[in-house]
Amino acid sequence: MGKTIVIANQKGGVGKTTTTINLAASIALAEKDILVIDTDPQGNLTSGLGINRDDLQKSLYDIYTEKQPIENVIVETQVPHLYIIPSNIDLLGVEVELVERHGRERILADAIVKVKSSYRYIFIDCPPSLGLLTLNGLVAADSIIVPVQCEYFSLEGLGLLSRTLKLVRGSFNPSLDIEGILLTMFDPRNALSHQVAEEVRKFFGDKVYHTLIPRNVTLGEAPSHGKPAILYDARSKGAQSYLSLAKEILNENGIR
Amino acid sequence: MGKTIVIANQKGGVGKTTTTINLAASIALAEKDILVIDTDPQGNLTSGLGINRDDLQKSLYDIYTEKQPIENVIVETQVPHLYIIPSNIDLLGVEVELVERHGRERILADAIVKVKSSYRYIFIDCPPSLGLLTLNGLVAADSIIVPVQCEYFSLEGLGLLSRTLKLVRGSFNPSLDIEGILLTMFDPRNALSHQVAEEVRKFFGDKVYHTLIPRNVTLGEAPSHGKPAILYDARSKGAQSYLSLAKEILNENGIR
Ligand SMILES: Nc1ncnc2c1ncn2[C@@H]1O[C@H](COP(=O)(O)OP(=O)(O)OP(=O)(O)O)[C@@H](O)[C@H]1O
Numbered sequence: 001m002g003k004t005i006v007i008a009n010q011k012g013g014v015g016k017t018t019t020t021i022n023l024a025a026s027i028a029l030a031e032k033d034i035l036v037i038d039t040d041p042q043g044n045l046t047s048g049l050g051i052n053r054d055d056l057q058k059s060l061y062d063i064y065t066e067k068q069p070i071e072n073v074i075v076e077t078q079v080p081h082l083y084i085i086p087s088n089i090d091l092l093g094v095e096v097e098l099v100e101r102h103g104r105e106r107i108l109a110d111a112i113v114k115v116k117s118s119y120r121y122i123f124i125d126c127p128p129s130l131g132l133l134t135l136n137g138l139v140a141a142d143s144i145i146v147p148v149q150c151e152y153f154s155l156e157g158l159g160l161l162s163r164t165l166k167l168v169r170g171s172f173n174p175s176l177d178i179e180g181i182l183l184t185m186f187d188p189r190n191a192l193s194h195q196v197a198e199e200v201r202k203f204f205g206d207k208v209y210h211t212l213i214p215r216n217v218t219l220g221e222a223p224s225h226g227k228p229a230i231l232y233d234a235r236s237k238g239a240q241s242y243l244s245l246a247k248e249i250l251n252e253n254g255i256r
Numbered sequence: 257m258g259k260t261i262v263i264a265n266q267k268g269g270v271g272k273t274t275t276t277i278n279l280a281a282s283i284a285l286a287e288k289d290i291l292v293i294d295t296d297p298q299g300n301l302t303s304g305l306g307i308n309r310d311d312l313q314k315s316l317y318d319i320y321t322e323k324q325p326i327e328n329v330i331v332e333t334q335v336p337h338l339y340i341i342p343s344n345i346d347l348l349g350v351e352v353e354l355v356e357r358h359g360r361e362r363i364l365a366d367a368i369v370k371v372k373s374s375y376r377y378i379f380i381d382c383p384p385s386l387g388l389l390t391l392n393g394l395v396a397a398d399s400i401i402v403p404v405q406c407e408y409f410s411l412e413g414l415g416l417l418s419r420t421l422k423l424v425r426g427s428f429n430p431s432l433d434i435e436g437i438l439l440t441m442f443d444p445r446n447a448l449s450h451q452v453a454e455e456v457r458k459f460f461g462d463k464v465y466h467t468l469i470p471r472n473v474t475l476g477e478a479p480s481h482g483k484p485a486i487l488y489d490a491r492s493k494g495a496q497s498y499l500s501l502a503k504e505i506l507n508e509n510g511i512r
């Protein structure tokens with residue numbers, strides 16, 4: 001119960017949020033209780049699931065400032081079995097506000113402990129940085145999924161990410177595993193896409209998922225309707241690819 | 257002389273670095289001396305211009321830590337007239353290291369003053385965040401170019417960016433103008449692309465450049481060869497669109 005998976009990559013726009021939304025929704029639709037946590041002050045996960053950030057009474061920020069216990073901050077989404085700890089803009093201040101606080105990299109980990117047993121999986125979406133918010137995600141997680149866009153800069157960023165994982169294992173979370181590497185926005189007509197996929201497989205071997213997420217219009221449109229792709233257009237390649245990823249992950253984790 | 261333009265957007269992967277590389281190269285090829293500054297610890301601008309980050313003796317970090325004057329940190333690129341202050345991974349520590357330092361948001365601005373007159377334009381590439389590194393870029397600049405990817409999340413991020421610009425003008429840099437808004441990765445076959453373009457034009461009016469940057473394989477491939485698109489494949493749509501953007505900007509600034 002409550003396997004906590006962080007979805008992280010310091011490179012921007014590689015599909016962290018899109019993966020969190022659609023992977024979580026796919027598993028939730030298999031009637032398993034899933035919690036997603038939006039640790040990005042930009043709040044794309046929150047709005048991509050149809051939650052109005054301006055109306056938010058409580059958010060992840062209240063957990064960091066110890067104003068609310070985690071149970072009070074979790075809300076339902078329009079997807080049955082899918083719950084969220086939303087983010088709002090106050091999170092922007094957190095990195096600076098907590099610079100002096102002891103144990104500041106463990107705040108999320110300590111909060112999650114209290115609700116871990118209520119969910120099959122907990123997914124943590126991270127901002128494109130290696131600051132305190134992402135660090136909390138890496139420290140709280142059992143394992144990491146790394147979305148890698150099939151582009152040169154994204155490939156280049158893997159060295160830095162690997163070094164960061166080593167550091168985190170060395171100092172804060174020795175049991176942080178790589179759940180898997182997910183190739184995103186794969187374009188089969190594009191030679192560079194194939195080259196990046198090859199390089200990533202050389203480097204990470206069978207940690208790379210067989211499922212490739214193709215570039216698909218549905219994945220870009222669905223968040224503008226506040227829905228995961230599977231509720232917006234279940235037959236789309238985008239929705240189907242994340243369904244297939246969900247099956248791959250559930251099989252690996254021995255859940256059918 | 258030395259108009260300083262920051263290229264910023266907290267949303268990841270919208271084309272900040274691609275725009276900095278290709279806009280700067282296009283103007284440099286018109287034989288104007290151009291300086292680009294890589295303020296992203298990820299260093300995509302640096303590697304995209306063919307500079308080996310592991311061999312770097314000096315970088316932007318030395319300016320922040322006051323170990324080197326700005327003149328010592330500027331290096332040539334393989335593009336005639338194009339110079340760079342490179343970034344390396346040490347920049348990751350800067351936000352935390354400088355949290356106590358007085359005037360920490362002005363360090364880049366104060367350094368640039370000494371070399372401003374040597375260049376026609378200075379372009380500052382920012383990381384996908386609103387932290388101290390981006391703030392230094394916003395404070396140092398005369399104006400900002402905002403690349404906006406034709407996708408929903410990128411559109412959504414404009415509200416936050418506008419509020420940030422207001423804050424920066426209010427507290428640090430009253431004369432920060434919007435140089436222009438650049439629609440990137442535009443796909444004419446994609447209804448969402450058109451919707452985002454429309455929304456952006458509603459919001460920003462004639463600040464939006466007429467030049468649209470199309471999705472083009474060349475723009476993704478060129479950095480893997482350490483070159484701007486115009487040296488990699490000058491006839492590509494990608495290279496041509498940034499050439500056209502450069503003309504638009506030079507005309508607006510009264511330079512032919
Ligand atoms: N497979 C896909 N096909 C088409 N569009 C996609 C796909 N995956 C993601 N997108 C779109 O690309 C953009 C970037 O994706 P997303 O926001 O999920 O990346 P991210 O890594 O979370 O970005 P950030 O670093 O800013 O948090 C978004 O506008 C998203 O809707």
Ligand SMILES: Nc1ncnc2c1ncn2[C@@H]1O[C@H](COP(=O)(O)OP(=O)(O)OP(=O)(O)O)[C@@H](O)[C@H]1O
Pocket residue numbers: 010011012013128151152153154267268269270271272273274275296300382383384440441442469470471472473475476477479494
């Ligand atoms: N017009 C385009 N056509 C095709 N690919 C593009 C285009 N513009 C950018 N890219 C590619 O898309 C990815 C994201 O672009 P880029 O890195 O320039 O964005 P960024 O805003 O600087 O990202 P970050 O927020 O991580 O700094 C890169 O791999 C780049 O090569």
Ligand SMILES: [Mg+2]
Pocket residue numbers: 016017018040044045126127
């Ligand atoms: Mg995201």
Ligand SMILES: [Mg+2]
Pocket residue numbers: 272273274296300301382383
């Ligand atoms: Mg960049």
